Amino acid sequence: MTTDTNSVRPADELRGEALALSYGRTRVVHEVSLHLRPGVVTALIGPNGSGKSTALRALARLHRVDAGSVHIEGAAGRRDAASLSAKEFARTVAMLSQSRPHPSGLEVRDVVAYGRHPHRGRFSGLTDADRAAIDRALALTGLTAMAHRPVDELSGGELQRVWLATALAQSTGILLLDEPTNHLDLRYQIETLDLVCDLADRGTAVGVVLHDLDHAAAVADEVVLMRGGRVHASGTPAEVLTADNLTDVYGFRIDTDVDDATGRVRVIPRGRHHERVRRSEALHV
Numbered sequence: 001m002t003t004d005t006n007s008v009r010p011a012d013e014l015r016g017e018a019l020a021l022s023y024g025r026t027r028v029v030h031e032v033s034l035h036l037r038p039g040v041v042t043a044l045i046g047p048n049g050s051g052k053s054t055a056l057r058a059l060a061r062l063h064r065v066d067a068g069s070v071h072i073e074g075a076a077g078r079r080d081a082a083s084l085s086a087k088e089f090a091r092t093v094a095m096l097s098q099s100r101p102h103p104s105g106l107e108v109r110d111v112v113a114y115g116r117h118p119h120r121g122r123f124s125g126l127t128d129a130d131r132a133a134i135d136r137a138l139a140l141t142g143l144t145a146m147a148h149r150p151v152d153e154l155s156g157g158e159l160q161r162v163w164l165a166t167a168l169a170q171s172t173g174i175l176l177l178d179e180p181t182n183h184l185d186l187r188y189q190i191e192t193l194d195l196v197c198d199l200a201d202r203g204t205a206v207g208v209v210l211h212d213l214d215h216a217a218a219v220a221d222e223v224v225l226m227r228g229g230r231v232h233a234s235g236t237p238a239e240v241l242t243a244d245n246l247t248d249v250y251g252f253r254i255d256t257d258v259d260d261a262t263g264r265v266r267v268i269p270r271g272r273h274h275e276r277v278r279r280s281e282a283l284h285v
Helices: 053-057 086-090 108-119 128-140 154-168 187-203 214-221 243-250 276-283
Strands: 013-023 026-036 043-046 067-074 079-081 094-095 174-178 204-210 223-227 232-235 254-258 265-269
Touching: 013 053, 013 204, 026 043, 026 053, 026 067, 026 204, 026 232, 043 187, 043 214, 053 094, 053 174, 053 204, 053 223, 067 276, 086 094, 094 154, 094 187, 108 128, 108 154, 128 223, 154 174, 154 187, 187 204, 187 214, 214 265, 223 243, 232 243, 243 254
Parallel strands: 043 204, 043 223, 094 174, 174 204
Antiparallel strands: 013 026, 013 067, 067 079, 223 232, 254 265
């Protein structure tokens, strides 16, 4: 992957205020407020079923809001997200979701080109600007050499990168990512997290759902810890990723310390066999 993210335009802010969200008659998110700001990576963390992905989908207009509001603030003033057309919203907010169709019969470049749809007229072809955005998205995700490969031949991790490239090709100022490192090997996990930081450094407002707490500690400027559809704690990684907070939310002992080399919080889960490595090392003394 490359780090040229100069095409990303300055970001607006995205706010969800007092969001109440449901599946059928079951309320799953209760009075949750989120604020995504330019240049800031906000990580949503918590156990399965805590409501973090549902809240992110609501910000992307992919989940109906029962109560509360989602709006965008920026140079154009305060705009209710629900009042924007699909194209207007997609020129401002892009999302990489967990549930995506599996395209067939298309090349990688064709799929990434879908990201330019919000910028195109109804019957117009790709412009030079569109092609440049597609090339840049392919380069950012390390897919340039695969541009003409059929997507049917790709692994799950490669296809994950294709969908990330499609979101980047939208050239939005707000980017929402739901488990972006899912299915990726270690190299591309780290490169994706680096890319998230690069985008934020250039002004993108990033909201990202992560299960790996060390990944959250590595990339997030702000962390929102959710439990049972509510915000349990929010703030900097050091404020949120504490032993007390994590043990309380996840229901088993989790310790934390600070890495001397990076100054980042390090999460240490204490499962029933956490002493096993120590015993194993003792056998070789």
